[in-house]
Structures are given as C-alpha cells and as structure tokens.
Amino acid sequence: MAGHIQDRWYKTENDTTGKPVRVRSSRYGTGMRYRARYVGPDGTEKSKSFPDRQKRLAEKWLSAIETDMSSGQYIDPRAAKLTFQQYTEKWLTTLGADPNTIESMKSQLRLHAFPHIGSRPLGSFKPEHIREWVAQLEATVPGSYGRIIYANVRGALSAAVDDGYLSRNPVSARSVKPPTLTPKRVVPWSAERVFAVQGAMPERYRPMVDLGAGCGMRQGEILGIALDALDFETDTIQVVQQLKLSRSKPVFALPKGRKTRSVPLPGPVADALRAHMKRFPPVEITLPWGTPDGPKVTKRLIFMAPGGNHVWRTSLNEEAWKPALVVAGVIPEPKTKEDGHAAAREHGMHALRHFYASALLDSGENIKAVSEYLGHSNAALTLRIYAHLMPSSQERTRAAITSVYDTARRTV
Secondary structure: OOOOOEOOOOEEEEEEOOEEEEEEOOOOOOOOOOOEEEEEOOEEEEEEEEOOOOOOOHHHHHHHHHHHHHHOOOOOOOHOOOHHHHHHHHHHHHOOHHHHHHHHHHHHHHHHHHHHHOOOEHHHHHHHHHHHHHHHHHHHHHHHHHHHHHHHHHHHHHHHHOOOOOOOOHHOOOOOOOOOOOOOOOOOHHHHHHHHHHHOHHHHHHHHHHHHHHHOOOHHHHHEEHHHHHOOOOOOOOOOOOOEOOEEEEEEOHHHHHEEEEEEEOOHHHHHHHHOOOOOOOOEEEEEEEEOOOOEEEEOOOOOOOOOOOOOHHHHHHHHHHHHHHHOOOOOOOOOOOOOOOOHHHOOHHHHHHHHHHHHHOOOOOHHHHHHHOOOOOOOHHHHHHHHHOOOOHHHHHHHHHHHHHHHHHHH
C-alpha cells in the first residue's frame, strides 16, 4: 500500500528500561485521529485526515491512490479542488484563437455554464452533473446555440483531462447527450417576397437585397463590401472581408470561418450596384482590422448611413429591414411604438442567402459550387441545410426516361 497511516492520538516513547511503548499524545480524543500520507508523482507529500474508528477507510483511500498511480489515473487532490470556472478562465487565455472567438466563448460560458457548474470542483464532476446542466440548457437556449455552448464545456473538460485535473471527461459518458436539435427545414422566400421587401427598403439600402439574394452574401459581408471587391470586367465579387463588432466596437475582419471566396456577379446585380454608386458614391472609412486594437485599415465602402458613417447592423435591422418586412406583409406592424417590431429571427437578411441557394439548386447547379459561393466550410454542411430543396432522384429519373422516350418517338 502506498504511504502510511499516522495515528495522531498516540505516540511512541521509551520507558524506563528503554523499551518503546505507545502512549497517549496531547491530541488524544480531539480532532481527526488518522492521517493517511503518501508521496505523489511530483515528489511532494500529500495527506488526508480521517476520524476515530475510520482507519479502514484511510487504508482503503491509500489503496485507491496506489491503484490510480499504477493505472495512470492519478489526480492530485489539490488540483481536483480547482473549480470549473477557475480552470476554464485560465484555459481560454491559452487557446491562441481569434480574439473575437475567445470573447464569444467567454460570453457564452459566463451566461449559460458558469452559473450552473462554474463553482463545482473539477474532481467532483460526474456525468449526472452534465446531464442536469444540459437539461437546463435545453430549457433556456435554442438547440443549435446550446450545442455550441455544450462543445465549449466539453473542450474545457477535455483540456482538464489532458492537464491532469480530471481522470476522464464526464461529457464523454454514454449517458450524456448534447442538446437536442429540433429539425427545421429552410423554407425559401419567393421571388415576389424578395422584391417586395427590397421595394420597401430605403433607396440607399436596396442593393443590399441584390447582394444577398443575387450573390448569397452574409449581412456583415454586405455591410463591409468595398469598391475594390467589385470586378465588372470579369463579373465577379471578391468576398474578402466583413464589417462586424468586436468587444462592441466596429472592425473589419475576414468573412465567417476566415474563408474568402470569389462569387459570380450577375448582370442585374452589377447594374444595380453601378446605379447605386452613381447615386451614393463610395466613401472612405477607416477601422481597425480584426480587433479594436488591430491595425487601422481604410476601405471605400459601397454602403453608407445617411450621416456618412458606416452602416450599423442594429440600426439597419430596426430602422430599415424590419419596417420593410412589415410593408411586405412578412411580420405584423407593432401595435404601439413602444412595443417595437416582433422578433423575426427566421426572416433576417440571412433569408436572402436561402433564396440564393434555392434558386441555384432549382436551376441544377451542383452542391459543391453552391457551397463555394456561400462560403460554407464544406459541401456536406450545404447539403445538410439544403438537401430537401434539391430535385429528387425520382424526379430526375422520370425526366431522363421521358426525354429518351420523346427523342425515340420523334425518330420513328
């Protein structure tokens, strides 16, 4: 057995003849009687105290320590007392990821993980604690967002295992499941709705709809599009940046996933942009790149707010986009000015990307090309979102055989 057990209530002294005998110590009858002691892998002594009549429990504890050391599952008891929040906050500083990503993770964990499991010592985690937390998460946040938070917690606990604070990740237990996703099929807007919303937008913002519905660009990419991204000779747009908030400050940054792309520029969209730039000439805007502390970059932006500054996403949504949705009959008009517009998450500018994808798939464009134009990380993601919009194999089979029959009959 690793280490030994000290009985604090007795000590050994020599009697008058020099023979060692056990006698009561000054601590007899008070405090914890047994102290189990051992030397850890780091060369320092560790110990744990046990009350009177619990010597067998102390021996069992030392035996378990020895087993853990032999199997490589040993965890320093002092390290196991570190709380999930204490460890995770330290872990986040070592990731080396994009600062905006780190800030987002901090916010998610602070709001949805730390209040529930942040104070729990790492050594006390069991799968049941994760299951209880997941149940709370499912009751408060959407499944897709909940899965992102769940993945962050899993990543932190995996790192704790790697760093020796946990012997195994409780999230990896078979009984632990990620937040449930409620399947939602994308229902694309009709062309009539797209143009109705566009017609209700302020004139200076109408070409934003063309870039969303005609080029599949995200809102941040539209807000950050600069003059040098447009190539009217090759009819392409280089989607190389977006306008976003970092720590509540506007910055230029790479598109989502740090994935730049070249997108075909259809004639009607090119015409709309030319007309727009004659009416509202591009203006130079200087902002930091990546983070508020990043290097300053100057771009000639296509879209400007009435005051001559860049367009703020929140202002655009509340003052232009949602009122246009009301006019087009997409969402109801607020009952009072104080009520504000109804939530319209499924009818945000992202709906224009869905329209773009559905139009390409309906015309027979292959899924890989659609994925590239949308800036998705891979075609599998695009397929998961839009597979139900693709013509079915049965439809293609019927069309193919019908074509063969029609051709054959015409030659008979």
